[in-house]
Amino acid sequence: MAANPWFSWTYVVENADTLWEHTVQHAVLTVEAVAIATVIAVPLGILVSRIRWLAGIVIGTAAVLYTVPSLALFAILAPLLGIGRTPVLIGLVAYALLVILRNTVAGLDAVDPAVLDAARGLGYGPGRVLVHVSLPNALPSVVAGLRLATVSTVAMVTVGVVVGYGGLGQLMFQGFRNNFYRAEIMAATLACVLLAVVLDVAIWAGGRALTPWRERRRA
Amino acid sequence: MNVLTEALVWLNDPLTWTRSDGIIDLTVEHLVMTAIAVAIAAVFAIPLGAWLGHTGQGSGAMVTLGNATRAVPTLGIILLLAAGGLFGNGAAVLAAAIFAVPVLLVNSYEGVRGADPAARDAGRGMGMSGTRVLFQVELPLATGLIAAGLRTTIVQVVATIPLAALAGGGGLGQIIAFGMGTQRYGQVLAGGIVVALLALVLDGVLAVAQRLVTPAPLRVNGRPRRPRKAPVEP
Numbered sequence: 128m129a130a131n132p133w134f135s136w137t138y139v140v141e142n143a144d145t146l147w148e149h150t151v152q153h154a155v156l157t158v159e160a161v162a163i164a165t166v167i168a169v170p171l172g173i174l175v176s177r178i179r180w181l182a183g184i185v186i187g188t189a190a191v192l193y194t195v196p197s198l199a200l201f202a203i204l205a206p207l208l209g210i211g212r213t214p215v216l217i218g219l220v221a222y223a224l225l226v227i228l229r230n231t232v233a234g235l236d237a238v239d240p241a242v243l244d245a246a247r248g249l250g251y252g253p254g255r256v257l258v259h260v261s262l263p264n265a266l267p268s269v270v271a272g273l274r275l276a277t278v279s280t281v282a283m284v285t286v287g288v289v290v291g292y293g294g295l296g297q298l299m300f301q302g303f304r305n306n307f308y309r310a311e312i313m314a315a316t317l318a319c320v321l322l323a324v325v326l327d328v329a330i331w332a333g334g335r336a337l338t339p340w341r342e343r344r345r346a
Numbered sequence: 347m348n349v350l351t352e353a354l355v356w357l358n359d360p361l362t363w364t365r366s367d368g369i370i371d372l373t374v375e376h377l378v379m380t381a382i383a384v385a386i387a388a389v390f391a392i393p394l395g396a397w398l399g400h401t402g403q404g405s406g407a408m409v410t411l412g413n414a415t416r417a418v419p420t421l422g423i424i425l426l427l428a429a430g431g432l433f434g435n436g437a438a439v440l441a442a443a444i445f446a447v448p449v450l451l452v453n454s455y456e457g458v459r460g461a462d463p464a465a466r467d468a469g470r471g472m473g474m475s476g477t478r479v480l481f482q483v484e485l486p487l488a489t490g491l492i493a494a495g496l497r498t499t500i501v502q503v504v505a506t507i508p509l510a511a512l513a514g515g516g517g518l519g520q521i522i523a524f525g526m527g528t529q530r531y532g533q534v535l536a537g538g539i540v541v542a543l544l545a546l547v548l549d550g551v552l553a554v555a556q557r558l559v560t561p562a563p564l565r566v567n568g569r570p571r572r573p574r575k576a577p578v579e580p
Contacts, residue, residue, distance in 0.1 A: 131429075194549045195542040196505030202522040202538030206349040206531035278417050285419040289512065289522060299425050300512065307429035316422030323417035 134317075135310035142314075145298070150318050153294025156287075157280045157326065160216055164223035164276060169269065172231025173257065182232065189225040197222065197286045205290040215287035222283065223276040230272025234265030267341065270334030274327050281323040295319045352532025353539070369521070369540060375435075376517040376544070379510070380503045383439045387446035387499065392492065395454030399488075400480045408455055415448045420506055424513050434515025442506040446499045453495025457488025490560040497552040504545050518544065 139146065175182045197218060204214035238261050246260045285296025293300070295315040302311030335341075356362055363369045398404045420441055427437035461484040469483040508519030521537030524530075 133426075191546065194501055194545050196508060196545055198505070198508045198519060198522065199538040199541035199545070202525075202534045203542065206353070206535040210531075275416075278413075282417060282419045285421040286509065288421065289526060291526075293421075296419065296421055299419075299422050303425040303429060303513065309426065309429045312422060312425045312429055316419060316426065319419045319422060320417050327417070 131307065131309050133309050134313050138310040139314050142311075146314060146318060149295050149298050149315070150322060153281070153284050153319070154322055154326070156212070156216065156219070156284055156292075156294055157277060157322075160219035160280055161223050161227075161273065161277050163216075164220045164227055165273065167220075168224045168227035169231050172228050172235065173262075175228070176232050176235040186229065186232065189228055192221060193225045197283050198289055201287060201290050210291050212292045214290055215284070215292045218287075219280050219283060223280050226276040226279065227269070227272045230268050230275070231265065234268025234272075235261055237268065238264040263338070266338055267334065270330065270337075273334075274330050277326045277330060278323045281319060281326065285319060295322075349531050349535055352530070353535040356532055357536050357539070367520075369518075372516065372518045372520060373540075373544065376504070376507055379435060379439050379507050379517055380442075380500065383442035383503045383507070384446060384496070384500055386439070386443040387450055387503075388496070391447045391450035392454045395451040396458045396480065396485060396488070398451075399455040399458030400476070400484060402459065405455075405459075408452055412448045412452050415445060418445075420445055421509055421512065424509050428513040434510055434513050435517070436515075437513050438507055438510030438515050438517070441509075442503045445506060446503055449499050449502065450492075450495050453491045453498075454488065457491030457495075458484045460491070461487040486561065487564070490564045493556045493559050497549070497556050500552060501545055501549045504548055505541075508541055 171185070175185050200218045200221065201214055204218055208214045208217065242260060242264065243256060246256050251259065284294045285299060287293035288296040288300045295318050298315035299312045302308040302315065305311065361368065365371075398408070423444065424437050424441040427440055428434065432440065458480070465483050465487060466479060469479040474482065507517045508522065510517050511519030511523035518537065518541050521540065522534050525533030525535075525537055
């Protein structure tokens, strides 16, 4: 029996092209899903935090949807939407949306009422309060939601393999099928973790750049 | 809506459910695998989390662990375990247990750590030893959070086990994997619906169970009460 090492640098070098291609596919899918989810979730979060009775319904529905396993959601969407990228993307958007929505609502709810009062006392209209006071204050919570959503999405993309579009998951599965080729599964798994870390740090840095006053307060 | 009809026809066939390796058999297998995975994780994580919470050590490690495990793809771990010689079901159960540990660990840690300091002081003042404070004061106060952690864990494991089918294992994921392999997309849809329903029903049942095991004074809308910021005295 041929040697089957857990990790092989030779594999990584010889298959750099394939690894890169799947990593890019994985990254693009993740970023696209999180971006679409953000565009939907943040305005929805703002709306929900203003209309109380809506909050219960939306958050409740989100919680129920979140309970559905990703594999099951992909399996339900794929036959209806066609095999491939679309069902995976839509599934990922759904999960990311829930996380970002929850954090947006929590962030807006946690804004100090005294600060809102002060802004109103200065003559700010509702629109200006939202843009200049509420949203900047909720931003750290939103960014935390974005990070959580991104990291979970990176891990979840691999499940897309069940409907034939799993980015690096495709390589893991191929390695498994290919006589349990450990080096391939390991390389793809590590690439996946690495991608999650890189995206997480990028969003963290972005969040810090957008909220310079937090750094000053701590100093 | 051809696929939908196909799925309904398949689900409507009694044989689909009752034959050997039908939905009922697979559900039982699925639940047994879930129970084993949760038991392994709980035996390890709850005592450790409670003890760390009692001694107040390792809060930084707790946060790191919770964040780090989220980035690891479960599928990769299952396939690696399977490639290491632990086939199908075993690989999935072990992987699910590994991913269940952080949730349980963090919740038992936070539960014990977050016990009211006044209650802990009262216990000490009554002459309780450290261990008795842990068992008779802190752990009862932590039941709410530990129960919440168990509920999250069980639902998460039920959602993870279907991946076993991709590594040649059993459970309800088999219906989906088999349907994809044979291009019977009606079955894929039906399998997805069955797995989703199992998770939802289990979550509902556990929500009730969680409420029942949480001591009445700690209940607030099914969630353990955590004191908010104290009101400022004028």
